[in-house]
Amino acid sequence: MYLRLLAESLRRGTRRKLLAISAVALGTLGATALGEVVLASGDRLASEMSSYGANVEVVPAAGQATLPVAGLAKVRTIFWKNNIAAVAPFYPLRVRFSPAGVVAPLVGTWFDHELEPGYRTGLPATRPTLAVAGRWPREGTAEAVLGQRLSRRLGIGTGGELSATLGGRAATFRVVGLLTSGGEEDDQAFVPLAAVGELAGQPGRFTRAEIFALTNPETKNVRDPKRMSPKEYDAWYCTAYPSSIAFQIHETLPEAEARVVYGVTGATADVLKRLSGVLLALAVVALAGAAVGVTAAMTATVLERRLEAGLLVAIGAARRRVVFFFLSEAALLGLFGGLLGGGAGLAAGRLLGSQVLGVAVPWMPVLLPFAALLGLVVAVLASLAPVLRALGRYPAAILKRATA
Secondary structure (H helix, E strand, O other): OHHHHHHHHHHOOHHHHHHHHHHHHHHHHHHHHHHHHHHHHHHHHHHHHHOOOOOEEEEEOOOOOOEEHHHHHHHHHOOOHHHEEEEEEEEEEEEEEEOOOEEEEEEEEOOOEEEEOOEEEOHHHHOOOOEEEEOOOOOOOOEEEEEHHHHHHHOOOOOOEEEEEEOOEEEEEEEEEEEEOOOHHHHOEEEEHHHHHHHHOOOOEEOEEEEEEOOOOOOOOOOOHHHOOHHHHHHHHOOOOHHHHHHHHHHHOOOEEEEEOHHHHHHHHHHHHHHHHHHHHHHHHHHHHHHHHHHHHHHHHHHHOHHHHHHHHHOOOOHHHHHHHHHHHHHHHHHHHHHHHHHHHHHHHHHHHHHHHOOOOOOOOOHHHHHHHHHHHHHHHHHHHHHHHHOOOOHHHHHHHHHO
């Protein structure tokens, strides 16, 4: 009987029912589309901002000056090994360049080094914003790339040769490219790491390494892992935060210290937080508009049917059952409107991401159940006040007011 009454109630007053469904659908459409864009743009923005440079630095622990290059292969054995996108060790030396006699940094590093089978890495991958006119040096050769300012000071361009001397050792390199960065790299020369190791008399060593890891945004205020509860520690350790990846690298390389470069990670976290806040505020506004529409529709419905509600209470129906009856009707309307708006929101989110933000938004059907639940909750909460207000009187007062 209850279901028959509910079905008959839904069949009547279709105009107001459609108004309520439309209000919920529009609200959940906006919320779903914005949620889809937040999820997609967050990943894209994190990836784009990470590309501005490495976010983890490895240096020798206290009491050591250099580290073995062979140990860097261990960073690909940590829990988040697949997130280690690039690695580049560095060995800088201040040498005298001939024939100009200029003293400047000569930096040894990798350019296209095979760290493990199928995994090649180097400076171009950890600093993708560096622009080279020409090409990078090949591994195992006596080739160099000069910064633009250093090139002008030495008077040497692409195709020229320069000699570097340190103590009683000397090496000659052929310039194969000119580098422009706008930073300190413009005053440096970059050559293969092995060549600098021979010049320094320390082959197979490095003084610092940069690691570009694909991570989740993280602020600088990270708790000490030793003060975390076991549950917090597991959640932190099993999340690709820069700090957790640095911690795991230190576990693998105890002779080294791994640090997070917060210049990039902090900016990423801050921008994502602000973007998410703006889109969340827009989603709340959309849902508030939906709630207003549902409240207006349900208020009109309850006022129209107050005689029916009064009769139900007068013949013995518990007031809470009558309230539940109207709220059940609102829940069904909200559920249907949520499904309708969620489906449209998935399509709108893809359109908004591609046409406005330039972000390729994938289909996220997992948001559809949440949209349906959101529509149901909005409809029930928006209907609760008018239903309770209309049925809060005694049956006689309801009937008297309904027939007045």
